[in-house]
Amino acid sequence: MSIKKILVVDDSPTERFAMTEVLTQHGYEVVTAENGEEAVAKSKSEAPQLILMDVVMPGMNGYQATRTISRDAATRSIPIIMCTTKGQETDRIWGMRQGAHDYLVKPIDHVELLARIKAFG
Numbered sequence: 001m002s003i004k005k006i007l008v009v010d011d012s013p014t015e016r017f018a019m020t021e022v023l024t025q026h027g028y029e030v031v032t033a034e035n036g037e038e039a040v041a042k043s044k045s046e047a048p049q050l051i052l053m054d055v056v057m058p059g060m061n062g063y064q065a066t067r068t069i070s071r072d073a074a075t076r077s078i079p080i081i082m083c084t085t086k087g088q089e090t091d092r093i094w095g096m097r098q099g100a101h102d103y104l105v106k107p108i109d110h111v112e113l114l115a116r117i118k119a120f121g
Contacts, residue, residue: 003121005029007048009039009065010083011057015106019052019083022110028117036060040068043075050120052113055084055095063098070099079120083108 006028008019020030031046033039035057043051051069055062062082069075079101084091087105095103102116 003028003049003117005031005046005048005050006117007031007033007039007042007046007051009033009036009051009057009062010054011035012054015054019108022113026114036062036065036068039065040072040075043069043078044072048078050117051078051080052083053080053100055082055086055091063095066095066100067098081113081116083113 006023008016008030010016011034016032020032023030031042031048033042037060039053053062053066062084066080066082069078069080080099081102081104082095082100083104083106085106092103104113
């Protein structure tokens, strides 16, 4: 399956914009969400092939949203890459245990991000 549509989840408008710019320049269709609740809803309504998930957000955080998406029969097949400032090894392990497929620490290296996305496609 080749990745065409990516859901970018981040409460920072600057981060959403930067990720959207990089991804659209490389031919991806981008859908955005500002929080975990919106991410869960859009994972169903937009059917993205990949989700880039921030962790620290108001309301439902990225760990909770990842757990919800990865345990729902309708969305569990969507790979999730956590993109977060939480860089401790325990954070990474916890993210993977919630259902994330990969984990990147901010600031995100765009070359590395694109390589990781291609690995899923």
